Amino acid sequence: MPLFGKSTSDITSSWEPQAADGRLAHTAGADPSGVFTSDLSVSEYVLLGEAGFEPLGFVIGSSIYHIGIQVGRWGQNQELQVLTQAMYNARELAMSRMQAEAEQLGADGIVGVQLRMQAYVWGQEVLEFLATGTAVKAVGSSAGAHRAPDGRSFTSDLSAQDFFRLLAAGAVPVSFVLGTCVYHIAHQSAMQALRQAGQNQEMTQFTQGIYEARELALSRMQAEATAASAAGIVGVNVAVYNHVWGEHATEFLATGTAIRRLGDEHRLPATSPKPTFTLTLDT
Numbered sequence: 069m070p071l072f073g074k075s076t077s078d079i080t081s082s083w084e085p086q087a088a089d090g091r092l093a094h095t096a097g098a099d100p101s102g103v104f105t106s107d108l109s110v111s112e113y114v115l116l117g118e119a120g121f122e123p124l125g126f127v128i129g130s131s132i133y134h135i136g137i138q139v140g141r142w143g144q145n146q147e148l149q150v151l152t153q154a155m156y157n158a159r160e161l162a163m164s165r166m167q168a169e170a171e172q173l174g175a176d177g178i179v180g181v182q183l184r185m186q187a188y189v190w191g192q193e194v195l196e197f198l199a200t201g202t203a204v205k206a207v208g209s210s211a212g213a214h215r216a217p218d219g220r221s222f223t224s225d226l227s228a229q230d231f232f233r234l235l236a237a238g239a240v241p242v243s244f245v246l247g248t249c250v251y252h253i254a255h256q257s258a259m260q261a262l263r264q265a266g267q268n269q270e271m272t273q274f275t276q277g278i279y280e281a282r283e284l285a286l287s288r289m290q291a292e293a294t295a296a297s298a299a300g301i302v303g304v305n306v307a308v309y310n311h312v313w314g315e316h317a318t319e320f321l322a323t324g325t326a327i328r329r330l331g332d333e334h335r336l337p338a339t340s341p342k343p344t345f346t347l348t349l350d351t
Contacts, residue, residue, distance in 0.1 A: 181223050
């Protein structure tokens with residue numbers, strides 16, 4: 069796990085919501101006569117079926133977290149480790165609760181994972197971290213073969229289209245991985261600002277701070293993929309958030325889907341049309 073991550077057992081040992089039990093009990097994954105729910109479009113639903121999977125239910129995990137304050141040195145680039153830890157813990161709580169709902173439905177994985185933050189007017193210093201997705205299960209002889217190496221359901225932020233293409237290429241998602249770093253970017257002194265006035269030049273101190281923050285986030289995301297026994301990460305994205313800490317405290321969040329290779333027996337048959345070249349013989 070990354071430097072600030074927690075093990076799954078540490079996360080799930082905390083309070084777990086019971087409000088969804090009634091809904092999940094009447095969902096297709098738990099009740100054969102139940103209906104499935106999903107955030108899939110019609111096209112994604114059809115494509116998921118062609119890939120040999122069926123949707124079980126819309127799963128969700130949430131954590132409303134109080135984000136504390138950490139003061140950084142005015143003129144120094146540095147990571148704000150207390151805030152980094154808070155952002156990790158909140159997201160891991162939301163992700164683990166979403167995955168727990170999928171496990172309750174007997175899912176092989178979760179597709180279309182979205183990880184969002186929501187602020188409320190009644191809590192100026194709190195944020196809700198919300199993880200959502202559609203729990204899916206493989207049908208036929210491939211049932212269970214797509215689970216993560218640890219036996220749990222996989223998680224992925226890939227769309228149904230990308231999920232289908234990944235399976236056709238002989239790979240499968242392992243885990244939605246992330247790395248985060250909350251970083252204080254140093255302020256400039258008055259003398260530094262005066263020396264740069266009217267000149268074209270690189271802001272080296274700012275460049276170094278941004279570089280280090282992004283590298284910390286990316287390296288932690290890679291560490292999560294390594295811990296999950298993945299072969300690689302697809303769909304990497306690095307987002308920047310300022311939240312409520314002031315203009316010089318910034319969060320860098322790296323996310324992606326860790327994948328692994330499947331055995332040839334579980335690979336989808338080739339369905340994509342191959343490009344052709346037609347040469348006319350008319351004269």
